Structure formats: C-alpha cells, structure tokens
Amino acid sequence: MNVAVIGATGYTGLEVVRLLMQHPELNVTAITSDSQAGAMLTEVYPHLQGLVHEPLQRAEAMELALKADLAFVALPSGLSTGLVPELLGAGLKVIDLAGDHRLSQSDYEQWYQKTPPSAEVLAQAVYGLPEYYADQIATARLIANPGCYPTATLLSLLPLVQQGLIDPDTLIVDAKSGVSGAGKAVSPSSHFVEVNENFKAYKVGVHQHIPEIEGVLSQHCGEKVTLSFTTHLVPMTRGILTTSYAKLTSDVSTEELLALYQETYRDQPFVRIREKGNMPATKDVSTSNFCDIGLRVDPRTKRVTVIGVIDNLIKGAAGQAIQNANLLCGLPQTTGLRTAPVYF
Numbered sequence: 001m002n003v004a005v006i007g008a009t010g011y012t013g014l015e016v017v018r019l020l021m022q023h024p025e026l027n028v029t030a031i032t033s034d035s036q037a038g039a040m041l042t043e044v045y046p047h048l049q050g051l052v053h054e055p056l057q058r059a060e061a062m063e064l065a066l067k068a069d070l071a072f073v074a075l076p077s078g079l080s081t082g083l084v085p086e087l088l089g090a091g092l093k094v095i096d097l098a099g100d101h102r103l104s105q106s107d108y109e110q111w112y113q114k115t116p117p118s119a120e121v122l123a124q125a126v127y128g129l130p131e132y133y134a135d136q137i138a139t140a141r142l143i144a145n146p147g148c149y150p151t152a153t154l155l156s157l158l159p160l161v162q163q164g165l166i167d168p169d170t171l172i173v174d175a176k177s178g179v180s181g182a183g184k185a186v187s188p189s190s191h192f193v194e195v196n197e198n199f200k201a202y203k204v205g206v207h208q209h210i211p212e213i214e215g216v217l218s219q220h221c222g223e224k225v226t227l228s229f230t231t232h233l234v235p236m237t238r239g240i241l242t243t244s245y246a247k248l249t250s251d252v253s254t255e256e257l258l259a260l261y262q263e264t265y266r267d268q269p270f271v272r273i274r275e276k277g278n279m280p281a282t283k284d285v286s287t288s289n290f291c292d293i294g295l296r297v298d299p300r301t302k303r304v305t306v307i308g309v310i311d312n313l314i315k316g317a318a319g320q321a322i323q324n325a326n327l328l329c330g331l332p333q334t335t336g337l338r339t340a341p342v343y344f
C-alpha cells in the first residue's frame, strides 16, 4: 500500500517516516510540510540523507490521492479537522495522530477549545487502541490514534476496570512525559532552560487527555468514571511513565492480578507484563512499540499501584499508528514494528 505522511517534519511524522523505511508492505510515496513545501526532508533533517527521496509537498488532498491510499495525519490539533474530510472525500483512508477525532464534539470544544469536526466525520472515526478495538480498526476508514498518556493509562487500567476489581471513584493517575511529547515547536515551558534539571506538573486538572481516558474507561466499566490525572514534564527526550492508584473492591493478591494481566494481554504482541517485584522504566521501551506494565497490591491500604511505560513517539503515536495501519491492511500487527528497545 502507498502511504502519505502529513506533517512529516514534525516529531511524530518523522517517526512514521523512519519506521516505514523498514516496513515491507507500506511505501511512503508522499510527505508534506506547510512551511517547507518544495524542500527535501533531508534539508531539514540531514540524518536521513540517502534514505528519503520524496520532496516535501503541500497537503492537497486530491494530489495526495493520486499517490497514496492511506494518509497518516501528524498535524497539531485543530488542523486535521479541516484536512481529514478532504482526504476521506478524495478516497484516502486516514489515521489521525492528533486529538481531533477522539472525543465527542462537546468534549473536544471544552477540552481543546477548538472547533470540533462535523458529526458526520466523527461518526466514521474508530478509536485506534489495537489491544481493545482491533476488529473495528480493521474495517475503518478513519482511525483516531490514541493520545500518548491515554495509551499508557488505558493499557494499565482496563484489565482492572473490566473485571470490576477497583472502585473507579478512587482512581488517581500520576503521569510523566519526556519533552518530545510537546512536539518540535518551541514554547517557553518546554525551552531547554525551563526543562533542564527541573521537574514540574502542568495542565493540572485541565489536561485534554482526561476526557479521552474517562470516556474509554467508562465504556468498559459500564458506569461513568472520573479520575484525578496529573501530568509532569521530565527532563528527558522520550518516554512516558504513568503511575495509577485505586482502591480494590475485593481481597486479591499481586500474583492474582499479574495472572489476570498476563491472560488479558496473552495474544497482544506489544504489551509485556512484569514479574512480581519488577517495575518497568521508560528506557525499557525506548524507540520501540512496547508498553510494559508492572503492578503491586498493598494489603495495608487495599490499593493497587500500576506502573505503565511507553515511548510517547512510538506506542504513544507513530508505532501505534503503524500497528493500526497493519490491521487496516490485514497484516500481522507486528509487521515492520519488530524492533527491540534501544536501552542506551
């Protein structure tokens, strides 16, 4: 299948291009940039010299449809809302990495403070978390690739929520991200001087991923879930670590919960469950599409603590988008994604 990468000069778009170089079935035939149209990607990123030969072009849907069957859209939120209907109308399938097609119109307006996509387009969107929605993804025309924090949080919590093992009212998620999560545009809060040797919470209580996480958990829980969710910026380039806490509804042991997680993710190639006493770190998954999960029950407090780690740019964005493209194409989910993490 021929694919276009929209926003190829951005961090996630660039990762899609890089990962697709080793994909046996998906060929990158078009790459776009608004500010660099007409230039070569290697002028912006010389490390790709000799590896990428397509020129950067503007994201014109009809022109892209002549070159590709599927588009990965890696634009800032708000922009894909305008482009996606044109791409769909031109006959392309779309995987949107932005938040635009993950929420209801009212939630999108409230949490992103932008104009939402039309109800007609939203009705076509399938939430692209392959571990839970593989069948719907396989037949979709528009896939809303999950957010980075929601990916780690949902994979960490859904086994517990589905089995009614935690009281959803007691749920707290403490999340930390590397700075590439903010994209390549420089802002005062992600500037080197602000981030280096520093550690800070941000968007406390107002993070745009709150309704996304609550929405999916509620679907699987059968009742409305609300959670306390706090994001932190860590002075590292890649990686997300989420720590989730909740009160257990029955006396279960760490061993029993680990067995449940092993069983839930037995056939999922990118979720790895740790042995008792072993907690994952961000480097364990760096540059790979894995999500590693560890947990422990505290019998004193009757709470469970679940640690989830992903690479925000890979399982949190580009890798998951390719996993979704594999499902769309009827390929094994691991096609082109079987890379071991880079530990140092």
Ligand SMILES: NC(=O)C1=CN([C@@H]2O[C@H](COP(=O)(O)OP(=O)(O)OC[C@H]3O[C@@H](n4cnc5c(N)ncnc54)[C@H](OP(=O)(O)O)[C@@H]3O)[C@@H](O)[C@H]2O)C=CC1
Pocket: 006, 007, 008, 009, 010, 011, 012, 013, 033, 034, 035, 036, 074, 075, 076, 077, 079, 097, 098, 099, 146, 147, 148, 180, 181, 182, 183, 184, 185, 312, 313, 316, 317
């Ligand atoms: N970074 C991450 O870890 C994750 C990001 N996401 C989401 O994926 C999307 C892409 O993120 P990311 O790659 O980090 O973003 P970047 O800011 O790094 O890249 C954005 C891309 O969009 C292009 N673009 C086109 N028009 C505009 C415009 N008007 N203003 C700014 N950029 C424009 C830019 O290219 P050019 O300037 O050359 O035109 C650039 O290639 C976002 O919606 C983000 O929220 C989702 C999960 C994880």
Ligand SMILES: CC(=O)N[C@@H](CCC(=O)OP(=O)(O)O)C(=O)O
Pocket: 077, 097, 098, 099, 100, 146, 147, 148, 149, 177, 178, 179, 180, 181, 182, 183, 208, 209, 231, 233
């Ligand atoms: C470190 C950092 O700033 N991360 C970003 C992640 C943004 C993102 O993934 O955006 P979507 O809304 O498109 O999912 C943030 O917290 O806003």
